[in-house]
Amino acid sequence: SQQGEEDPQALSIQEGENATMNCSYKTSINNLQWYRQNSGRGLVHLILIRSNEREKHSGRLRVTLDTSKKSSSLLITASRAADTASYFCATDDYNNAGNMLTFGGGTRLMVKP
């Protein structure tokens, strides 16, 4: 079953605008990660936030984590057409011995030039 669920499922914005994607999960986690997938390709890791962290930045990316609400958000600032892709959150379940990642359904982001 899905652990992380992204919201919205699809997002269309103009270049230069900010894009915000949300992720909700159900169980206790070690960390939460965000990945990007270009169409027909493998996933690429963007950023990892540990369960004891509340916010993390990497370039134009800002991730927040609220463990009390079991939710995370990914903000992409000053978006570019090249940011067009699907974005997935993934949780590393605290109870899994194998460091198994569980992915959500993803948000398809389109940035119009």
Next chain:
Amino acid sequence: SQTIHQWPATLVQPVGSPLSLECTVEGTSNPNLYWYRQAAGRGLQLLFYSVGIGQISSEVPQNLSASRPQDRQFILSSKKLLLSDSGFYLCAWSGAAGLNTEAFFGQGTRLTVV
């Protein structure tokens, strides 16, 4: 540096034929290995994961099986493909349990069962 190889990139197979997808990892030891399936426009469904040679956990009952004959080799197989096995298959590896590590993905195999 670590790399992951997954092949083939695309595959068209008739219903009832066998399947073997291979994934190998270089530059790391004792990785956790994963097979995911992705339906068009959807998220990733975990099929199998492995924490060591010969250790395979299956997440969903299905027509597929996985094997890990060597530390850095993960194989996805089927004896007889079904139409519903079509999809985009992704292999991935990550560090051992207890570490806050990311997953590294292969480029995927697009399987079409006809």
